[in-house]
Amino acid sequence: MKYLRSVLLGSIALVLSGSAFADDHNDEKIIIIHAGQVLAVPGKAPLSAQSIYIRDNKIVKIAPGYKLEKGASVIDLKNSFVLPGLIDSHVHLRSEFNPNIRLDRLTKRPGDVAYDALVNARKTLMAGFTAVQDVGGTEEIFALRDAVNAGKVAGPHIRASGRPISPTGGHGDAHGYRAEVLAIMHSPTICDGVADCRRATRSAIKAGADVVKITATGGVLSNTAAGVEQQFFDDELIAIVETANKMGRKVTAHAHGKTGIDSALKAGVKSIEHGTYLDVETAELFKKHDAVLVPTVLAGMTVVDWAKNKNWLPPASKAKALEVGPQMKDMLRIAYENGVTIAFGTDTGVSKHGENAREFGYMVEAGMSEMDTIKAATVTAANHIEMGNTIGSIEIGKYADIIAVDGNPLTNIEELYDVDFVMKSGVVYKGGE
């Protein structure tokens, strides 16, 4: 609770003063971080007693020992474990699941949704996540992405898909409202047939998509008893991938059932969100097509909790939650043991914003080493969201996205549940006094 309160107060302070990000480009002044231990490139061993030099928003030098320099300010993290800012490859910043969410969709104005997204972005940043990929939702996310990039508001780097491409009646379509209400909610990214799916993909990119998100199978939270297997036909999948590629975009697919995962991978989709019913054969397909898995075990565990302990889900969703949720840890174990590339992702917005790091605990429970979970949330996720040249490690030339905790997450991953220091693009948002 104390942690939560400090996050909230921190968010309010940022909203009121604006001072933490007013100088997002802190001219030519040098900051030196004295890092007790630093996992500069996850996957490689940590170093002790290093000085990390930051000028403007980038890392400019890393040197052994605790250096001082005239005119430079020093941040003392000598008693901390320092690592690159974390990356969540699957979030929904615009909303957070609650029992009234189906009503929210009809009552919240675009401005309300944008402010909600801003608040959630700040919670995410304060939890140590300095970059996210937002996969699925209306256009407010593009405004937030652009405002963060312009330094107008504080938030993680955002790569966004906007509205998902879905077949009529599929997981990405609206369900369970009166016909005339559904007509108002109709998305231009709902498509059937090859030509229509090309149009829908172009419309998503026109709206601002950095990456194209499709719903290749049914999903838990759509209020329809349509299962969790393949929903698009193969020719529709190929049409979407080819159209996206022609416009310089990759495609990521929400997929639970094996038929949907396999068909998406064969069509050229570069990543699978959830991947619940993958098997050893599917793992081989991932490797053959150089595709990435974003496991989102936290979302599975969250919906099982609701199905068992809270009366929040309509019957169609409850049945799917009880079926899909428990499967997800086994899925991650199979993928990890068979060498699938794994990028950290949580589907936060299902679970609470700012609690993204809980996924690490489930990843370790599924058999991943602590180092591999951190690598999944830094180096691998950065490459996955096409930001590998600028974020994902503490190296010269990259953005100074740096966090710190007071214990060693390589021996106790839960250290990451409570991040003590957050710097993004050279600006300190938390700790470091």
Ligand SMILES: [Zn+2]
């Ligand atoms: Zn999602």
